[in-house]
Amino acid sequence: MYGVINKSLRDMVVEQFGEGKWQEVLLRSGVPDDSFLAMQSYDDDVTYSLAQACADEMEIDLSDALRAFGVHWVENTVARQYESLLRAAGSDMLEFLSNLNNLHDRISSTFLNYRPPNFKVKEGEGNHVEILYLSERLGLTPFVEGLLQGLAQRFNQSMEILEIEPQVVDEGEKTLFKVRMG
Amino acid sequence: MIKSDQFWDELQNLFTLVGQIDREGVLVRASPLLAQKCQLDSAGTIQFFEHFKFKRPTAFNGSLSSARESKGELFLGFSDVLGFAIRGQVIDYTEMGLDGLCFVGVPWLWWIEGNTVDGTLTMSDFPVHDVQMDQLFFMSTQQSMVEDLQALNAQLKSAKQDVERANEARQKYFHHVSHEMRTPLNGVISALSLMSDFKLDGKLLEYSQLASKSADRLLEVINFTLETASLESHMKEAEISAFCLDDLIEECLMLARSRSLEKGLELRRSGKRGFSKNYMGRLKLLRQVLGNLLSNAVKFSQSGTITLGASKVESNLPQGDIIEFSVSDQGPGIPADAIDKLFEPFTTGLSLETQHSQGTGLGLSIVERFVDALGGTISVESSVGEGTIFCFNIPLSFAPENAVLESTRVAVREDTPKFSGTVLLVDDHKINLQLNGKVLESMGFDVAIADSGEAAIAHIESKAEAVDLILMDLDMPGLSGFDATQRILEISGMEDVPILALTAHNGGSDRRQAEQAGMREMLGKPMLVEDLRTALLAHLPATLVASKACLGSEATDSLKGDRVEDCASSTDAGSMDEKEGHSMIEKSQAPAGSDDNKAPEDVHVFDRKPIDRLVLEVGIVVLETLVDKFLGESTDRWERLRKAMADEERNIIIREAHTLGSACLTFGLAAAGRSFRRIEASALADGMLPTAEQLSPISEQLGLGIGELQTLLSEQRLQ
Numbered sequence: 001m002y003g004v005i006n007k008s009l010r011d012m013v014v015e016q017f018g019e020g021k022w023q024e025v026l027l028r029s030g031v032p033d034d035s036f037l038a039m040q041s042y043d044d045d046v047t048y049s050l051a052q053a054c055a056d057e058m059e060i061d062l063s064d065a066l067r068a069f070g071v072h073w074v075e076n077t078v079a080r081q082y083e084s085l086l087r088a089a090g091s092d093m094l095e096f097l098s099n100l101n102n103l104h105d106r107i108s109s110t111f112l113n114y115r116p117p118n119f120k121v122k123e124g125e126g127n128h129v130e131i132l133y134l135s136e137r138l139g140l141t142p143f144v145e146g147l148l149q150g151l152a153q154r155f156n157q158s159m160e161i162l163e164i165e166p167q168v169v170d171e172g173e174k175t176l177f178k179v180r181m182g
Numbered sequence: 183m184i185k186s187d188q189f190w191d192e193l194q195n196l197f198t199l200v201g202q203i204d205r206e207g208v209l210v211r212a213s214p215l216l217a218q219k220c221q222l223d224s225a226g227t228i229q230f231f232e233h234f235k236f237k238r239p240t241a242f243n244g245s246l247s248s249a250r251e252s253k254g255e256l257f258l259g260f261s262d263v264l265g266f267a268i269r270g271q272v273i274d275y276t277e278m279g280l281d282g283l284c285f286v287g288v289p290w291l292w293w294i295e296g297n298t299v300d301g302t303l304t305m306s307d308f309p310v311h312d313v314q315m316d317q318l319f320f321m322s323t324q325q326s327m328v329e330d331l332q333a334l335n336a337q338l339k340s341a342k343q344d345v346e347r348a349n350e351a352r353q354k355y356f357h358h359v360s361h362e363m364r365t366p367l368n369g370v371i372s373a374l375s376l377m378s379d380f381k382l383d384g385k386l387l388e389y390s391q392l393a394s395k396s397a398d399r400l401l402e403v404i405n406f407t408l409e410t411a412s413l414e415s416h417m418k419e420a421e422i423s424a425f426c427l428d429d430l431i432e433e434c435l436m437l438a439r440s441r442s443l444e445k446g447l448e449l450r451r452s453g454k455r456g457f458s459k460n461y462m463g464r465l466k467l468l469r470q471v472l473g474n475l476l477s478n479a480v481k482f483s484q485s486g487t488i489t490l491g492a493s494k495v496e497s498n499l500p501q502g503d504i505i506e507f508s509v510s511d512q513g514p515g516i517p518a519d520a521i522d523k524l525f526e527p528f529t530t531g532l533s534l535e536t537q538h539s540q541g542t543g544l545g546l547s548i549v550e551r552f553v554d555a556l557g558g559t560i561s562v563e564s565s566v567g568e569g570t571i572f573c574f575n576i577p578l579s580f581a582p583e584n585a586v587l588e589s590t591r592v593a594v595r596e597d598t599p600k601f602s603g604t605v606l607l608v609d610d611h612k613i614n615l616q617l618n619g620k621v622l623e624s625m626g627f628d629v630a631i632a633d634s635g636e637a638a639i640a641h642i643e644s645k646a647e648a649v650d651l652i653l654m655d656l657d658m659p660g661l662s663g664f665d666a667t668q669r670i671l672e673i674s675g676m677e678d679v680p681i682l683a684l685t686a687h688n689g690g691s692d693r694r695q696a697e698q699a700g701m702r703e704m705l706g707k708p709m710l711v712e713d714l715r716t717a718l719l720a721h722l723p724a725t726l727v728a729s730k731a732c733l734g735s736e737a738t739d740s741l742k743g744d745r746v747e748d749c750a751s752s753t754d755a756g757s758m759d760e761k762e763g764h765s766m767i768e769k770s771q772a773p774a775g776s777d778d779n780k781a782p783e784d785v786h787v788f789d790r791k792p793i794d795r796l797v798l799e800v801g802i803v804v805l806e807t808l809v810d811k812f813l814g815e816s817t818d819r820w821e822r823l824r825k826a827m828a829d830e831e832r833n834i835i836i837r838e839a840h841t842l843g844s845a846c847l848t849f850g851l852a853a854a855g856r857s858f859r860r861i862e863a864s865a866l867a868d869g870m871l872p873t874a875e876q877l878s879p880i881s882e883q884l885g886l887g888i889g890e891l892q893t894l895l896s897e898q899r900l901q
Contacts (some may be wrong), residue, residue: 039323102310110319
C-alpha cells in the first residue's frame, strides 16, 4: 500500500492518543521507522502490522481498529488532502461510490503499483442499497465499514448498515453491505 | 445541420464540451454541459469566440478565420462572468457537409479550481480519457509528498544538530576531563621525579619506579584521549584554501630539519621543484600528514637519508592535478606482520618497550584519516634493516589566478627582514643557547655559541670566524657579561662590533653598567623575537640585512655600509647610544613587565603567549625538543637549588634560581618563574637567605604549569 495509508494511520493515533502512544505502536509493530512518503509504495505487511499493533496497544479487536481507521481516512485524510476530488466525485454518498471505480481507474494511470478495490452500487426499494466490495486484499472489510460511515457523515446523510455479508471468492475478499439510507 | 447526427453523438461520447459554430461565429448547437454553462437557451445569440477570452492560441484574434487557421492548436478560454473555462480544439465540419466549425473539449479544471470558490464540476463532466482529474489527484498527493519531505528534512536537520551538539559536548567533556586529569598527573610525575633524586633503596625504590612508570603510561593514555577528542574538530576546521605547494614542502622540511641535524640524518627533497600552478586544498590536513610522516621518519631513523617527494601523476583531471607524495627513510624498517596494523591507534610497528619510549603511536592513525579526508589512500612499503616509504596520491584543484594564497611559515618569513653574517651568542644556559640559536638561524644568521664570558673571548681571539654582532648574557658564572664585553671591545678589530645585552633584570643599575661597558642595547629574557629583530635592524650594517619590508632592490645600494636607521626608527625603537630615555629597555622587558610587580600566587601558572611565539619562530618540533631538555635539566637544577638552600650557599642559590626562573618564563611557566625570581632577589639582598620551605609552592606551580604547557604543545602539534 502507498505511504499515504500508513501516514494516515499514524496521524489517527497521534491525534487521538499522542506521539508517545504512536511510538509504542511502532515499537510493538516491529516496523523500523515511520518516515512514510505519501507516494511511495510499501509492503502490505507494514500496514497490517501497524494496524494489528494499534489494536493490541489499545486492547481492542483488530476489526474495531480498522473500522475507526476507515472513519478517520474519510474524515481527515481524504477531506484534507483530496477535497477537490471528493467534491468532484459526487454530491452524495451513493454518487460518490458510483464514481469511485472511475476515480480509482484514473489513479491507476499515475500510481502504477496501485491495486484498488472495486465497488458496485445497486439501489433497491425503500432506500435500501446494496454495496458490493471486492478486493485483492484480505481482512479489510471492517475498514470499508468505517469508510461507509465516514462518507455518510461527510455528505451529511444518515445510513444504517443492515447486514454485512461475506461472499465466497477464489482470491481476495468480497463483501456485500446492505444499507438503508436516511 | 450536420450530415450525420451519429457523428455528433460520437463527439459527445468523446468530449463533454461540444459546440457547433456557424459561419457567423454563432454557437448554434451545444452538448448539455456547454449549453448549461453558456446558458444557450436563455442568452439569445451567442458569439462563441467572443463569449470567452482566449488565452491560447496566442495568435488567435477571435475571428472565425483565425479560429480556422488555428486548427490543431490548444484553445484555452475562460469567462469570469460565467465562472467557467474551456480547453479543447477546433475542428472543421466541412467534410461532414456543414459550412462551419466545431469546438470539442472539456472544462479547464485548473482555471476553475484557481478562480472559483466552487466549480460544481463532477467527474462525469470529464471524459474518462481526460487526464485533468488524474493530475488533480497527483498534485494533491504530491503536495502531501512535499510536506512529508519537508517534515523529514526538518527532523533530520534537528537530529543532525542534536548529534552535533552532543558530539561537541562530548569532545569538550573529553578535553576538559583529560586536561583536568593531566594537570594533577603532571604534579604526580614531577613529584615522583623529584623523589628519585633522594637516595631510595629496596622496596621504596621499586615502588617509586613502578609509580613513575605507571604515571607516565597514564599520561600517554590521557594524551591519546585528548588528541582523539581534538581530531574531529581539527578535521572540521580544515577549510579549503589556496596555497603554494613548493612553499608547503619547504616548510615541512624546515620544521623537520633541526631534529634531523641533531641525529645526523640527511634530509632532502626529491621530485621536480617548481609546480607551475598554485593549488586549492585542505592545507592544514596536508601539512599535518607530511609533518607527521617526516617526524616519524626522523624519530625512528638512526642514520641515512630522509626524502620527501612530491610530483605530478598523469591524470585526466581538467581543473587540477593528482600529486603523489612520498616520505622515505633508511631506518630500521617495519616487520611484515606489523604493517597491517600500522595505522591502528597505539601501533607503531615497534616492540612494546621501544614504542613506550617513542610515544603513543597515534600519529599514523591520524595520518590515515587525514589522507582519506584529502581524497587519497596511503600505502607503505618497508624492509627490515633497509627502510620504509609511505606514499599517497591526492587530487588538488588549480587555484584561481587571483586567489589569495594561505601563508605557509616559509612564505610568512619571506615578508620579514632576512639577515646574514655571524652572531656570537653568549649564555651559560644551554637551553637558552639552543633556543635563541634556532631563532637566529631562522633569521638567516650563522650562529656561534659560547657558554661563558671566557669562552666568548677565547672564540674571538681564536679568529676562527668573523663576528658581526654579539648577544651577551649579563648574569654568568665566572666572567660576567659586563666584564666580558669590556674585554672583547678592547680586542683589536672588535671596537665597532655591536654587543647587545641579554638580561632577566630590568633595574636601572644594570642598564647603566651595560652602557658603561659599551653595550649598545639591552634585550629582556625571555627574548622577544620582534625586539631582537628591531635591535638587529638598528645595529647591524645594511649589508647584512635583506628585507622585502624595509629595503627595495633600488634602495639597497645606497644604503650599503650605513646602519639601517630608517627601518629602526620606523619600529619606534631606540638605541642606548642615541636615546637617554628608557623606551627600549622598558619595551625589552615587556614579557615580564606586566606581571613583574605581582606576587607569584597572583600570576597564572601558565602564560601561553611565549609558546605561541616560539612555535611560530622555531616550529613545534624544535620547541618540543627544547622543552624536553628543559624538563630534564630542571630536575638537576631544582635539586642543586634545594641543596644550596639547605647549605646556605648564597651564590649557588642566586645562580640556580636565576637560571630556573629565566627558563620557566621562556616556556610560559609564569608563576614558577616569578617565584624563582623572588628567591633570586631575596638571595641577592644581603638579608636572610631564602629557605627550602619556599620551594614547596613552586613545586605545585611547576606541576600545574607543565601540565598546561604539555596540553598546549599537544594542541599545537595537531595544528
